Amino acid sequence: MTFIEKLNSAWTQHDSLLCVGLDPDVTRFPSALQGKPDAIFLFCKEIIDATADAACAFKPQIAYFAALRAEEQLEAICEYLRKQYPHIPVILDAKRGDIGATAEQYAREAFERYGADAVTVNPYMGFDSVAPYLEWKDRGTIVLCRTSNPGGSDLQFLQADGKPVYQHVAQLVAEKWNTNGQCGLVVGATFPQELAKVRAIVGDMPLLVPGIGAQGGDIEATVRAGRTANGMGMMINSSRAILYAKPANSAEGAAQASRRVALETRDAINQFRRA
Numbered sequence: 559m560t561f562i563e564k565l566n567s568a569w570t571q572h573d574s575l576l577c578v579g580l581d582p583d584v585t586r587f588p589s590a591l592q593g594k595p596d597a598i599f600l601f602c603k604e605i606i607d608a609t610a611d612a613a614c615a616f617k618p619q620i621a622y623f624a625a626l627r628a629e630e631q632l633e634a635i636c637e638y639l640r641k642q643y644p645h646i647p648v649i650l651d652a653k654r655g656d657i658g659a660t661a662e663q664y665a666r667e668a669f670e671r672y673g674a675d676a677v678t679v680n681p682y683m684g685f686d687s688v689a690p691y692l693e694w695k696d697r698g699t700i701v702l703c704r705t706s707n708p709g710g711s712d713l714q715f716l717q718a719d720g721k722p723v724y725q726h727v728a729q730l731v732a733e734k735w736n737t738n739g740q741c742g743l744v745v746g747a748t749f750p751q752e753l754a755k756v757r758a759i760v761g762d763m764p765l766l767v768p769g770i771g772a773q774g775g776d777i778e779a780t781v782r783a784g785r786t787a788n789g790m791g792m793m794i795n796s797s798r799a800i801l802y803a804k805p806a807n808s809a810e811g812a813a814q815a816s817r818r819v820a821l822e823t824r825d826a827i828n829q830f831r832r833a
């Protein structure tokens with residue numbers, strides 16, 4: 559199955575546009591996991607099992623693993639997802655960007671080592687830096703377009719040939735780079751107006767939309783701006799708000815709290831998908 563086929567099937571099967579972000583911060587783990595050698599794997603596994611039926615994708619963020627020399631636990635998590643939830647796409651969030659020869663190695667890392675269905679990449683170095691990912695014809699390449707952070711405006715909003723740079727990225731990917739039909743774009747939920755502009759440029763292309771939850775993006779505005787005509791088209795990511803959902807001093811279990819927030823988020827998104 560290609561990335562897009564898997565995504566379409568997960569959207570429909572789980573009736574969900576929610577992407578659960580796996581950003582495991584060991585300092586925020588439940589006390590029962592603290593100090594265990596495979597704590598990162600165990601934490602992510604609990605979150606995955608608690609939220610899988612509410613998710614259209616999982617997005618592990620590589621820095622949280624690499625910073626702690628925990629790449630083997632990331633491999634184990636990706637393998638667990640492939641075996642237990644083969645119908646849910648895994649997006650490796652690595653935001654890579656380098657010359658072609660180096661990008662070939664980054665593509666192998668994402669698609670061979672971790673077996674990811676898709677990877678996030680940075681378009682700043684241009685087409686030849688993205689082309690090696692496109693050689694993997696069944697895998698997804700998700701290109702940063704209008705990022706969720708405030709500083710994203712520093713470059714992405716600059717006017718060039720009469721329109722902002724992020725619109726050039728959207729147009730380039732939609733019209734030239736999407737050679738296998740497996741590309742997507744990253745557009746932050748913190749900028750719904752730009753999300754609507756990108757949607758108008760790229761047709762039904764899937765958009766990875768981080769920025770709800772901990773970054774405060776508005777779910778209704780996001781969904782109305784980014785949905786396709788059939789109420790699909792987005793992987794709306796939430797990481798910290800789901801991972802660390804358990805209120806301090808509450809009797810609720812950590813995984814139970816993550817599940818509760820994932821279901822609430824999925825339902826909040828669904829409320830505006832077709833309305």
Ligand SMILES: O=C(O)c1cc(=O)[nH]c(=O)n1[C@@H]1O[C@H](COP(=O)(O)O)[C@@H](O)[C@H]1O
Nearest residue numbers: 619651678705706768771772773796797798
């Ligand atoms: O590519 C991304 O996933 C991404 C792009 C972007 O513009 N903004 C953004 O926050 N992200 C990632 O999305 C996740 C957001 O996490 P929360 O703010 O905790 O929901 C993090 O893993 C970020 O690295």
